[in-house]
Amino acid sequence: MSYINLATIFLIFSACQANSENVTSILTTSNDIVAQTPAPISHSPGTTILERFNPPPGYDRQHCLTGSFGEYLRNLPLKPNESPVLFYDGSLKNSNKHAAVLDMDIGDRDLQQCADAIMRIRAEYFFKRKEYDQISYHFVNGFSADYNRWAKGERISVKGNTTKWYGNKSADYSYQNFRDYLTMVYIYAGTASLEKELKPKPIADLSIGDVFIRGGSPGHAMLIVDVALNETGKKVFMLAQSYMPAQSIHIVKNLENEKISPWYELNESEMILDTPSWNFYYAELRSF
Secondary structure, eight states: OOHHHHHHHHHHHHOBOOOOOOOOOOOOOOOOOEEOOOSSOOOOSOSBHHHHOOOOTTOEEEOOOTTSHHHHHHTOBBOOTTOOOBBTTSOBOOOOOEEEEBSOOOOSSTTOOHHHHHHHHHHHHHHHTTOGGGOEEEOTTSOEEEHHHHHTTOEEEEETTEEEEEOOOOOOOOHHHHHHHHHHHHHHOOHHHHHHHSEEOOGGGOOTTOEEEEOSSSBEEEEEEEEEEOTTOOEEEEEEEOOSSOBOOEEEOOTTOTTTTTEEEOOTTTOOEEOSSOEEOGGGEEEO
């Protein structure tokens, strides 16, 4: 099997494709400690998720430790209001289903799709903190691609069904080399591999930084980038995604409840997560 054919197979298994399936699950709530925030939902010119969007009335943001991944997600930079979603080739996605666009490049190849965008965001967090040993993802065939080995000079060879480390280049912890590593991950990892890496999580414990994911083809993954609670412990949350073809990472609207959009409720009566692109079972919630 050639390099191209293996890459093609991996991309097929990791692709994000539309799905209209309706699903059900069981819902419970929890009583997390919350931080006080302004009540009205705002679509201000703020440059981060935290600055631009307030929780719905009666809700306060879930507490996040300083320096945590959750705090990092809330402070992800956003492009100006009304910015469009673009595909990797610069063309416009004709859609009004997004509330904001992350100020993060897409690359110029059709690689940074749904699971890739999540892996990118988490890897960026650890790279910024120089916690390089935390950056590691499995390929679809199970191969463990550790960033530390890549940065120390090794490279990855994929020939047919055989994947292995080789070489001994000079150590390079530059940002460009980090991005080269991620490109390799995008090619050979996806929803099928990421789902296996993540741990199932009860819906009652849903938290910022968790992932809704269904691996395979079709498959999709969405990242929870913010969570808020009311006095009874009921939660609302915000979702970010890329899709197929590779496109701007964006915050999705809640088309079912425009009064609280882009927040989503954990709703006991409906018991599904219905987004503009995909429906998930609550049982498909995962955490790193």
